[in-house]
Amino acid sequence: MTGRRRAALLATATVGALAMLSGCSPDSVVEGSSISVELAAPFTSLNDATGYGNTATNTAVAYATGADFTFYDNTASLVRDESFGRIEVVADEPFAMRYTVAEGVTWSDGVPVDAADLLLSWAASSGALNTPGLSDDDVVDDATGAYRDDAASDVVFFDGALNSGLQHVSQTPQIGSDGRSITLVYDQYFADWELAFSMGLPAHVVAESALTLESGADDSAADSKQRMIDAIVDRTADLAPISRMWSTGFTAEELRAHPDRLVTSGPYTLNEPQDGEPVRLTVNERYSGEHRPRYERIDIHTGGNPLESVQRLANGDVDVITPQPSGELQGVLNDTDGVRIAGGYDAVYEHLDLRFANSRNQAIENPLVRQALLTVLPRQQIVDELVATGADADATAPRDSFVLMPGSAGYQHAVDSNGSAGFADPDVKAATRLLAEAGVTAPEVCVLFDPANPRRVQEFQLIRDAAAPAGFVVSDCSDPNWLEMLGDPGAYDAALFAWRSTNSGVTGLSSRLHSTEGATNFSFYASAPVDGLLGELAISRDSAEQEDLLAAIDEQLWADGYGAPLYQYPQLVAHDESVDGIVPSPMPPGVFWNVWEWQPAGN
Template structure:
């Protein structure tokens, strides 16, 4: 899976004096409930760069912010997660996955006994059924144009979607869209069997529980009274969801789809009770400056945590974050890197180390519904990309204290299997694109359409990121001699604007691989995929990626990705820039904190965090 990120080094800082109540020794654990590891009264404070905006990270809006996926991961369980090396790890304390047959491919997902939501309601097949309906989009109203109802300012869908339309803005680009028939619910109501229309290589990874069915139904107005979701009415709410899906009842599904898509956005005054999860932590409080995660007392799985409370603070200014850590106000953070930030870390005396990340920086062009339109012409795209001073951008990143490696593939990053072969295979196309004279290409475009003789390209980026600003200025200055006017459409809300039509022509951002799933490329490159921010559409690439999803041979997959790269270079869709590393800093009062190359923030495995026993 791919998500966009700031694309900076991630720094984890933990100040010695900042860990509240870590001095509680092992004897204090005796006061916990049976089977718990929680040190009563213990608190750890974490800083993230962006605010928590949605409890549903599977929507286009929710997937735009890495904090969302991290909070959801901390507060929910899944059949499979990823470790720090990017390898899949099953969690059988939550449930099991069994392949029933190969032809057709049938897979049974079963929730383990005793698994409950944080409100005490059992997790069951109704929840699985809702996850299938939402993320396969199999029940969506055919032909509905959702983009016509997208608020370009917020990136959210407005309230003009007709009442009779079923539209789940779910995540489809992982193979679940190959399940078009309603899955089979087991007699005991704990299992769901999916029948795939064709083989999907990553059948173990395409499906898990999302939002609780009874809460979604309650938000949709199907509860008999306020607060019914967690009470005696939960069973009937679940039944209403299962019945609507089983019968494909559009009248009942329409409000459910609106609740699922838009009912779990977050504001400072949001009621935490709405955000019901199944993981080791639950959301206890939400405010303007952050949120509080508390141990979920209903959780009995294998990811039992040790810290009772996690305070998550929103700090976008990296120097402020480092200063707060130095003052003992923070325990864990990952600020943007710059020479000043690195100097501040060094001055603090905190030990640091580097780790490789799955984050690569890209310059993405929007090929449809762009802000000014000129970039949609291939000659203008080619001219603009040929003018980009990539070597200067890489040097600027190095000068800013980042250890980066040039990246010349859209689909693979340095060190991945097949990367070197892909770079070699696309050498001619890359040279053809980047070595042409930009002014000559603009002249050729103007010969076809005089309005393209002086094109404007507006670049979206994060204005709070100093390196982004430096990159923008370098790109702007390099394009000017060719007659290309590069303008600034930066925004603090840049993440949400990535998916918003008519708001930018080019975008500078970081793209993080969140797994080694064979479907990863489809999320960003398939026609209509949720992370296809550039609106790229190619029948040839779609065909390659469709075959890509159906094979489990690593060599074949690498070859297919090289073929995709060739098309992307020829179509001038953008420019991969470089791959990043992270700086990890830890104090001597906490263990277990690490950065995973496929995780959106450091808050990906808080159940492994622990106070050091030596303090």
């Protein structure tokens, strides 16, 4: 498994609720208005469902230029956008859902969004059509997002979100008689059914770019869509070039070479990306949904040093920045005139994982040793010294759940019963007793982390110093290639890194906790009770029952000495006072979730 795919899979689960929001009127665009936003990373791909394209900046661009059936608001609640289309449960046994695009919805080139586009999205993220036995390592180049030179031309490999839930829809979806809908039939009930499917790339553009079609034909888009449908339904030879184009044809480099692929369905369109220049979004005049934007143009810049970002904001070079929070940065922003600050949680949390097998020094595999180490972890000190920013008072407390985000439904219920209170404060005497009971003297625990991340270096030092009085020898296993080393047998005893939530689902936990199915179970954790609870969670239809199951999983993880959640990342967005409507969400795409509500102050 490559680092890019590992990064894409590092996700936790929280529980979301449903809400409905109203959109804005179609005449709300302010003529001549523009806004500049600075994000941490450069834009590299319009297809953020691929391993290469799965970055925060790419997701923000794809979101602003794409329409979909659902999105997250600033409370991490899932919202349906019925101006784009409807989701309906049409059968309970077998469990089936119908997705229908609303009448009149088109791509930015005027071609209707329809069943061909929906069918392509299923093919790309179900894995049902991929050549068996292949992984992204075999096919896609990590550095460029292109197919490897040695990848066979007849390989079918969609580098999509293959663990999103559509892997449980093994049957080819049925196209509705209206031509705008498909029906997904699940192999078994899937608790996160509402999160499994999302829109993506235009089928006619993918097909036209991948296949040799008659040029100049009036019905070329229709022909392309039909070729796409035939390829998926009949498994024709067209699948190989289609999958290649879907996976690799929408990187920034490819878009510069082929600007005809810049076709989108959302409030904004993407201008041809220029190397070294800001990414420019402009209003999509053919967009007919409720999310009609106010700003006519958005320029997205790539940031760097947070303090330099604040200076650019103060100088008026950018209007919105999203720097990594720190106490120093908070103080500078507080003293900067004309700036507004929005804080809260990000859907990322820091944690320490302990290995249950295949460790470097073996001592950590003893459950008493794991409990002893957790007993001396200075979690509150880590938060106080490294995290607390003043942007959000709740960010001054450690996170106490492995499976739920602070503030989410069920979080306090889990914390009240999961046993985390026993690890609130370091207790050297208790740790010493546990080590004596284990019959272990001076156990060595080598910690893997990113040596280039100052905060991780400080976390390691605080843990090392706090554990030493109990007899632990905490050593440094840091490595610049730490991401590639996650899961490597014998490489380390514990790991410091972060999990990122990409949705509010409950089934994603299996990826890192299940003893046999966990693609990111880097700790080799194996628990029959947790496996059973995960199985129940996957088919649970009741939110209250899901909360109880999550709390039970949490309790077992603490009891087993799985590791320790350290803190939820604080989120910091600063913007010029000339901008209204900036209210960041903890879920991707973060500050961009309500991009259509951004507007000049007083508008």
